[in-house]
Amino acid sequence: METLFHPKSVAVVGTNKVKGTVPHDILDNILKTDFEGVVYPVSPREKSIKGIKAYKYVVDVPDDIDLAILVFPSSVCHMALEQCGQKGIKAAIIISAGYKEVGEAGLAREKQLIEIARKYNMSFIGPNCLGVINTDSRINLNASFAREMPETGNIGFLSQSGALCTAVLDYAIAKHIGFSKFISFGNKADISEIDLLYYLMEDEATKVILMYLEEVSDGRALMQAARDVIEKSGKPVLVIKSGRTDEGASAAASHTGSLTGKDEICDAAFEQAGIIRCNNLEEMFNKAIAFAYQPPPVAEKVAIITNAGGPGVLTTDAAISNGLRLARFSEETTKILKSALPATANINNPVDVIGDARADRYTAAIQAAFEDDDVDGVFVILTPQSMTDIDTIATEVTKIAEGQTKPIYASFMGARDVASGVNILQKHKIPHYTLPESMCISFRTVHHFHSSLKQKRAGVPTMDRIQAELAKGLMDKALSNGREYIPEVETIEILKAYGLPAPQGKLATSVEEAVEVAEQIGYPVVMKVVSDQIIHKSEVKGVELSIKSAEDVKAAYQRIHENATARMPEATIKGIYVIKMISGSEEIILGIKRDPSFGPVLMFGLGGIFVEVFKDVSFGVAPLTLEEAHDMIKKTRAYKILKGIRGLAPRDIDAIAEALLRLGQLALDYPQIEELDINPMFVLDEGQGSVIGDARMILNKTL
């Protein structure tokens, strides 16, 4: 990997003399930026390009080559790669398009590239990418067809889309945002975003990692990589994952052939891994510059300094709405502000230095705010009024920010007259935001990231009381015949073997047995029809509740049989499930789903209308730590209900968390479980545990 970013010698394979074409521009870009190594143009037709000797084939180059950049059409590119292998080149960037993204034939060509690379033990980035930029002044490599080299900085950028890179570079250059590495990885046929994440983790020049993804091919590996990066290097990982909506996902699919899972699951998985998900480029860079330019805030209390009341109010609204708080100034600070500002100024937070303020008032107010112990960060707001010396204020802000341990962000409102001031701020690494909202959200994101850094992720706990042998036998049985749908009794048996709280009760195959079971477990009981064919038991009137005597058990047994037979004559009835009825509980839903990107995922929600009407569910990628299980519960609004509102007793939340951990283990042990639902699970009062009310499972027989 090091060779890719720090090559001593580079061959541009397939370059030409036609300006404005990719093969030419790549060579041109490498030469323009004063690359510190040697470049060898390889071109079948030209003797020299831009005055540099060109070679017909890469094997003709007399010297060793570290990195090959391939720009041949996809029809011949594999032959060039083969020659690179023969030449002993170990690293390549394949710019050429016409692979997986164009369908079957392209996919075949892409596989060919992978085979060649394997044969010669080569690694490559691409195909179908913009290339790679390393701004390190000791190397100066612009191996891309971007219009221009960005400034040097500490942001590492990875993108699956090459075209998006052009917009990013154009945006970044205008705003003086610098990069350490800028990598367009295209179809990631060999080197993936996971490899690159690990590379940037080690890369000293990179402090913040950004990524644009259209497809999460291996969600679990991505989560692990992000966790490693964050834990080991403390670098934040910000990701745009497009295809949020079904329509977006299908547009992505037709664009790169990507397959994508449910977006809510991606959201949950990213959060679990500590990845900061962004919706668009602007949001990503707004957050990135806050991370890259300024120290992190210790807490969330800000001081707002403004020269106009209205924007001060708008910024206060934005701060509070986004979870920040206004600092309360000490008497000392108030005294300083009083003496430094005119009588009409507002010396409380938000501080209004008044419309005719010049740089001196801003400087005094900012300095006072920085020195106040209650202030964790300073927001500078400016409107371009007639007396406002915008550039001087900007310059003073950059000076005052130097060496501070608290962050300072700015919002100069307007566009034309404030432009040069904004430019001064951006050049000197003061995060500037057009909107107060973006400023506040970025501040909160940095604060949140750095506070969670301090909490180390606990390990996934090992579950006791798992009867692995028993479970295996039951699962083998469930898998043995042709069924995909596994009904209640069998699913509950497996859950029980995994230590989940099965209801008291048994399958009864005769009236007598039913009475016997009921007498044994005690009344009231619930009775339900058991049949492989009957999925919706209520619809055939196959469930009766609150049965309170042997007499009633007998009658119910009869009725359920009759109802089920009448409504589904073709169903084979295995018997009636007689279980103890639970009352005074809260009903929840727990489940396992399998996501194409993230694998086994757990689901939690409050039962009944809550899931349907309020979509109040949370997801977590299995396995969970105990804390993550609790986080899943806390994330829902239903948590308030479980904690006990209006003087009601709190429910056994620990029991729910444990059930989630056990389900996670089950999901990992048996990849054949495509879907499992416990609906409802009855949660009793704190310390009383929970009981499964009903459950079912769908198996994937192809595994």
Place this chain on the structure above:
Amino acid sequence: METLFHPKSVAVVGTNKVKGTVPHDILDNILKTDFEGVVYPVSPREKSIKGIKAYKYVVDVPDDIDLAILVFPSSVCHMALEQCGQKGIKAAIIISAGYKEVGEAGLAREKQLIEIARKYNMSFIGPNCLGVINTDSRINLNASFAREMPETGNIGFLSQSGALCTAVLDYAIAKHIGFSKFISFGNKADISEIDLLYYLMEDEATKVILMYLEEVSDGRALMQAARDVIEKSGKPVLVIKSGRTDEGASAAASHTGSLTGKDEICDAAFEQAGIIRCNNLEEMFNKAIAFAYQPPPVAEKVAIITNAGGPGVLTTDAAISNGLRLARFSEETTKILKSALPATANINNPVDVIGDARADRYTAAIQAAFEDDDVDGVFVILTPQSMTDIDTIATEVTKIAEGQTKPIYASFMGARDVASGVNILQKHKIPHYTLPESMCISFRTVHHFHSSLKQKRAGVPTMDRIQAELAKGLMDKALSNGREYIPEVETIEILKAYGLPAPQGKLATSVEEAVEVAEQIGYPVVMKVVSDQIIHKSEVKGVELSIKSAEDVKAAYQRIHENATARMPEATIKGIYVIKMISGSEEIILGIKRDPSFGPVLMFGLGGIFVEVFKDVSFGVAPLTLEEAHDMIKKTRAYKILKGIRGLAPRDIDAIAEALLRLGQLALDYPQIEELDINPMFVLDEGQGSVIGDARMILNKTL
């Protein structure tokens, strides 16, 4: 009002020669923009300013003056205004600050201004404002101390904050956003935002009205004005109302002395009046240019044309998330796209013209999309790739947009290289957005506004079965003694007189009477303690449910008396309220609240934990039309439950709507009702009506 914006002669009262000060800059601004009338400088110290003869006092000016602009300090400004009155001037703009916004003394000075204006029958804008701009080329009036005159356009802008105006102008000038009128109205001591709304309604040059407000002093008048503007002129009204959070509101209060109500109520009131509420300047202008520049879309189906897949996916996500849909191209369109674009292009929506596309491909694709019947609007997305002829594409977009009846919006992604292209778009009134989200939200807003324009607001229905005399008697009784808190039985009597569904039952003052009432209404019954002192009946164990026999009534009567007396010995028990028990219903909450800005407001929510946990409530300003009452119900997520989910019977939503209308009438008739809660109201199945479960009222005795 006309004189304010089209004066033939203007006196700048209190001007001077000191550049960079407000008194000087205002005169300078008027002269710089080639004002079509005559300007008279009035300055106690100067003989001439900028070569123009100056007068010591305004009364010294030998000619008639239409408009006076006052820039004297607040300590002497009232004397100048007095002279303006003597001179017979009927319109003034008072720029000077130092009034209501600085506290008591300022407020007194402000009242003085109002008195003088009344005496001479003058109207004025301000004080504490930036001034007024009229870009009409027949007048060219820049009576403000803004740094520069904006371009002429069809947007009218009103602002309570003068400082914010400077940011707005700076923003607008950079983006070629033009204004018809630009008005900073400051403390609105005389002319208010309401007056200005009506003025802009009539103003032919204005097509879109924007407003920044910190304080809604008369919410009902504002709603009426907005409704009139929208209904009579079809002009959209976009408003930023700051002070959303408590902290923001208190910052606003310390800034302008504004008082503000609950923000959710403001939200609801604006929506009810058709006002489009915006969170920040960028959002407001993003929407404003969509209204001002392009025809409204007929429906919500868009075609996306892009030269890069990634941004196409992001835009698709943004469109779907914001309620738009992707158009499905006809066979004809598909054929045209197939022939015009290369084989690697994506000819489905979103159309990808591919990274090397030049203007011709964009033009062909846009033209084809415009001509497709399923397309209601076109989004053009561009990334600055090496082959992209950005300016040519921008120019082609402006040409193709001419004369179209469908709107076209653009997003050129990046910042530096795309700047000149964006500038071309902005100059030619193609709405340009940095973010796809803003583009989609603006499109939806315009579409939504124009579809609701077609639906005329029905009148507020007159309610039958209101026993006005009876209600007045009961209310007089409730008001007659010192109580503020009116308990259940009395509140229900009043509600009943207003035709609301009181429960069957009566106040019983003896065991015998209780049994009699129960026997008469039929079992089961509910029994509740009645006492002025007992607000929380359950807390004293003063409520019993499901009482099924005379025996049980007797026992319950005894128990409730004992419980209440034991727990609250000082309470005077008036008796026991015996009512019919309702089962099989949905519990809702209805209420009246009084908002400082909007007056009587109605509240609706589903009962129990829904209000507490999900904050699932809606508000409406009384009186409501029938449609508005239904909208209030539909706005909550609880609506799904009332409509009947999972095969459950739908509830009587019409009964809820009717109850809201009746409560609205009651709230209007009796301004003394500070707060009224019906909690719960039992809603029965469709057509079965509803029944009040409990109610209470708080009166404002100061009215």
